[in-house]
Amino acid sequence: MEKLGGIFNPSSPEMEALSSLTLYTIVTTVGILLLIVAAMIYIIIAYRKNPDDNQEPYQNFGNLNLEIVWTLIPCAIVAVLFLLTCNTMKVVDPPVGDHEPDIIIIGHQWWWEIRYPKSGVITANELHIPAGKYLLARIESVDVIHDFWVPELGRKIDAIPGHPNHMWIVAGEPGLYIGACAEFCGAQHANMHIRVIAETEEEFKEWEKQELVIPPTPRTGLAGNGAKLFQEKACMNCHTIMGTAAAARVGPNLTHLNDRQTIGAGVLTNTPENLNKWLTNPQKYKQGSLMPNMKLSPTEVEAIVAYLEALK
Ligand SMILES: [Cu+2]
Helix, strand or coil, X not given: CCCCCCCCCCCCHHHHHHHHHHHHHHHHHHHHHHHHHHHHHHHHHHCCCCCCCCCCXXXXXXXXXXXXXXXXXXXXXXXXXXXXXXHHHHHHCCCCCCCCCCEEEEEECCXXXXXXXXXXXXXXXXXXXXXXXXXXXXXXXXXXXXXXXCCCCCCCEEEECCECEEEEECCCCCEEEEEEECCCCCCCHHHCEEEEEEECHHHHHHXXXXXXXXXXXXXCHHHHHHHXXXXXXXXXXXXXXXXXXXXXXCCCCCCCHXXXXXXXXXXXXXXXXXXXXXXXXXXXXXXXXXXXXXXXXXXXXXXXXXXXXXXX
């Protein structure tokens, strides 16, 4: 699967500030380490025992000026790093005020639910945002502690049950930014990817409009069979498909599954073949996933794939 973007590849003002602070801190501390190691090596060699001289060396009992200097310099370094940190915190966490969240991100074992309360869009694992715009995200969890982290865009933020956190999300440029859950949350913690898809304002509006379309339910043919099976096979106990009786939130909203790039929070790319594999046995691709093996026959799987693919 894709690699996480590095924290030294910032794509937002927040991450640029964090990246430079990290870099300053590393350069300062590594500089101090090198100075100390160099001083130690010099002292070990320059003041080693002279074999011809058995006298005790000259004993020096302190030097007030030196003590003052080596107390003040570290204090100054810490003060500078402290000020830089305060500045960075201001950029990284702009005040929330009474702003209502633009996005609600909800951690589930082991996928992300994404809601846009202002438009009513509900999707999973793929966060669409208009590039260059600050959006306020509220981060929640329904089960255990997860942690939302897209390294190129910002800091980590915990998703804690019963205690929503807030964070501004912004991407400088359109593009795909890969993130992941950064708090161990059980068997499939490693397969809890998040894709941030930053688009131009128009593309985002178009996507949002598309997500709100209620697709007609197919009544005939293979897809029509799939629609019936979806109701009979208890899929509707866990999933939502807009325009049908299925309205559960245990698993991802499947209304516009077609518009997503991956299945299972990044374990499979979203193709009809992979959808077929997933429905045949999700446990094979994501062992421990809260979607059970539904023991569908190959013809049933085919019908349900046709149904999900027909939802446009
Ligand atoms: Cu998690």
